[in-house]
Amino acid sequence: MFRSNDQWALNRQSESFRATKAQLALLLVATGCATLADRFNSHVLTALSALLYGLTVVTGVVIQRRRARAHWQAHRDAAEIVKSLAWQYMVHGGPFPTGVPDPEGLFHQQLEEHLRPLRRIGWREPSEGRQTGDPRYPEITRAMRTVRVQPFATRRDIYLRDRVLDQLGWYSGRAVQAHRAAATWSMLTVLLTLLALSAALARSTGIAANWDLSGLLAAAAATGVAWMETRRHHPLSYAHELVREALETQRIVLATSAPEGQWSQTVADTEQLMSPQHTDWLARFGG
Numbered sequence: 001m002f003r004s005n006d007q008w009a010l011n012r013q014s015e016s017f018r019a020t021k022a023q024l025a026l027l028l029v030a031t032g033c034a035t036l037a038d039r040f041n042s043h044v045l046t047a048l049s050a051l052l053y054g055l056t057v058v059t060g061v062v063i064q065r066r067r068a069r070a071h072w073q074a075h076r077d078a079a080e081i082v083k084s085l086a087w088q089y090m091v092h093g094g095p096f097p098t099g100v101p102d103p104e105g106l107f108h109q110q111l112e113e114h115l116r117p118l119r120r121i122g123w124r125e126p127s128e129g130r131q132t133g134d135p136r137y138p139e140i141t142r143a144m145r146t147v148r149v150q151p152f153a154t155r156r157d158i159y160l161r162d163r164v165l166d167q168l169g170w171y172s173g174r175a176v177q178a179h180r181a182a183a184t185w186s187m188l189t190v191l192l193t194l195l196a197l198s199a200a201l202a203r204s205t206g207i208a209a210n211w212d213l214s215g216l217l218a219a220a221a222a223t224g225v226a227w228m229e230t231r232r233h234h235p236l237s238y239a240h241e242l243v244r245e246a247l248e249t250q251r252i253v254l255a256t257s258a259p260e261g262q263w264s265q266t267v268a269d270t271e272q273l274m275s276p277q278h279t280d281w282l283a284r285f286g287g
Contacts, residue, residue, distance in 0.1 A: 001139055002086070004126040005079035012072030019063045020230050024223045026056040031219040035212065067122075074123040077276055081114045082139070084271045087163050089140070090147040091155040093267025098260070103148070104137045111139055152260050159267065164251045167274055168244060175240035182233035185224055192221035232283060239282035246273050 030052035037045035088094035089107045096103050115123075147158055196217035203212055228234070250270045258266040272278060 001125075002079050002082045005075045005082065008126055009072050009075035009079055012068045012075060015066070016063075016068040016072055017230070019059065019066070019068060021227070023056055023059045023063065024226055026052050026059060028219055028223050030056065031216055035216045038212065070122070074118050074121065078115060078118055078123060078125075080274075080276050082111065084275065085110055085114065086139075086144055087159065088264075088267055088271060090144050091159040091263075091267060092148070092152075093159075093264050094271065095264075095268075097264035098152075104140055107140060108137050152263070156254065156258075156263070160251065160255055164247065164254065164270065168247055168251065171240045171244040171247065175237055175244055178233045178237035178240060181231065182228065182237055185228045185233060189221045189224040189228070192217050192224060196221060235283035235285075236279075238285070239279045242282050243273060243279060 030049050033045050033049035033052060036042065037049055085094075085107060089096045089103060092098045095106060095110055100106060115125075147155060150158070196214045199212070199217055200214040203214065247270070250266075250273060254266060254270065
């Protein structure tokens, strides 16, 4: 169920980014054609510019109707819900502590309660999303049951190694990647803005009176800013770094000072740190 939703989320994310990239590229090329049409007094370039602006509008309408971003976020939330609940079930964390009656039935109930709000906004479960094991609880795999019956020390080691350390590596990599992308795009937009300023000054002083490139360069800079806002490089770099730091602290707590009696709550707190909602909340302050 996680894998199918994860794949749908990746597909929708790629579709959303491709559509936005196409829309921004059409706007930029249309502006370039308009600039050349003004310079050479070309009716053909003017018509081409108008056509490209029209295609930009059509692309925007298609983006709105496809709702790729909304579907991407819904499938991503579903995938993370499934993964988090599965880990909590396996290691006796959160609502599944040692001794809880009917943990399988509780897992099914918790999963349905978490997915119900997503269904209300249009999320549909992929047909390949459920397992084909126990017909009563098809979401619970054999591997999940195998981990759940292990002793506390074994479950703790599995959780630290395969969940916490894995996520630490992921957040570290994404923080570095987002920081580099933010720095690259910021430098590019600053450069384009300075070039637009230089072009405007050159035209106003008569050095390049026959060319008006300031509008095209300003449009290119605006395109870079819009792409950065779409990819959220700055806020995600900030959020991923904060999650990584908090998760490293939590890893030490889990490994050294979390007794079995407090284990379920400590795991729940750790899973909360890794939730998409927590990352989005942090990203709002990193913009």
